[in-house]
Amino acid sequence: MKKLINDPADVVKEALQGIAAAHSDRLRVLTEPNNIVRADSPVQGKVALVSGGGSGHEPMHGGFVGMGMLDAACPGEVFTSPTPDQMLAATQAVDGGAGVLHIVKNYTGDVLNFEMAADLARAEGIEVEAVVIDDDVAVKDSLYTAGRRGVGATVLAEKICGAAAEQRRPLAEVAELCRTVNANSRSMGMALTSCTVPAAGKPTFELGATEMEIGIGIHGEPGRRRMEVASAHDVVGLLATPIVEDLPFSAGDKVLAFVNSMGGTPLIELYVVYNELNHFLADRGIEISRNLIGPFITSLEMQGCSITLLKLDDELTALWDAPVNTPGLRWGA
């Protein structure tokens, strides 16, 4: 394992110290338990947004703490859910009296821990709503599985709901907006290489030198199929076809197209993918009216990408365009 670390046991702690040192203008890092909160929290009268999950997906979630996005992020160990006491502490730290929205990615551990945290917070008299994000079309949703995983739509929901909270919209409305973003988003990812969890020291899964995995999860969970590496043109077809068919997205729709790096894929390749996606959607009469391109929801050093499409209306577009000032996303402020 080659990594720029000191000790595998200290990776999360030392990264948090680095984040604190780099971004103290916008956020504060709390310890015991670990949490990242807005520097000016709690913001009185504003619905507070709390998200969290295992570490290793940076900049999500800690990099999205700041004006116009999250009030707090709870970082767990690498790929391991944070704990309810940690989420409760974050919820208490940022509650400005207007209630708290928990944005939860659909993984069994994250969901169970956030449910317990919400129970504890409500017992403390804090109004909490939770929305579970489940946009990954690689997983068949059914009563007999844990359901779809939460991936790229999480970033979009955090941005759009953050903007709504800044407008002082009430908790129920911000939560409903979060459900709307989730309901109108679909994603799928792929990997060219595995990733290595520092504490494990070896790749999470084996992928042959000329193989790729289509439908990979952000923790290296298995996808739909393993096959020989194909061109960017063909990969976009393999990812975007099930996305478009699932919602479905159809001619005349305006979308936000989010092309994300899994961590190890460079921007130049993301633009090649974006170019293919632009043609793919144009051929179907679907217009990209907003885009996001870069490493935003990563899986350590995994090479690969994911595509997320969100069907936009005027309200979602305006909230997407609203000012945001976080270490990971910044415009208009």
Place this chain on the structure above:
Amino acid sequence: MPVSYSQASDWIRAFAATVAENKVYLTELDSAIGDADHGINMNRGMQAVVAKIDGMSGPDIGALLKTVGMTLVSTVGGAGGPLYGTLFLQMGTSAAGKSELSADDWAAALAAGVAGVQSRGKAELNDKTMIDALAPAVAALQAALADGSTFDDALRRSAEAAEGGMKATIPLVARKGRASYLGERSAGHQDPGATSSWLLVLGAAEAFTGQQAGN
């Protein structure tokens, strides 16, 4: 003979030792169908539990079990933290204020704990989870007490039922948790959560009957 505070405390310590011994085994089971951290996470949590209960002297068994639950909730992470945490928290609520547990008290506490796990995780029997070991353990315990068995016999039958339930997870297709993403590929592997749950029930039988044999 009822379960004393020190027997309950011994049971928790023995479970911590068993988890430590089986840390690699539990993690290997989890790497086949999950995310390869069950033994590591449970061991971290149970070591924290032992450190916490060292400072406790009783006599409230309910308070002991609640402390175990809260410690697991705050140290384990993943799905195991809230599920095992809820198990102990609900057992602790059932046993609140009691300095000894009769056979019926123990059965009621275990049943309350397992009901809590079921409500938290929403798993049914045969979903390939902890419940596959725990639910049969409760049923066997209650059946044994209902037909007039001694507490020792009831504890043994409970542990046997948990073992049977654990082994029965091998051919099952997972319907909950990360293993469910594998679909049919999850069949042929023993569930790690059912395995740690069997160790917990077996540990109770050993801790509670072992003491009684000497009396």
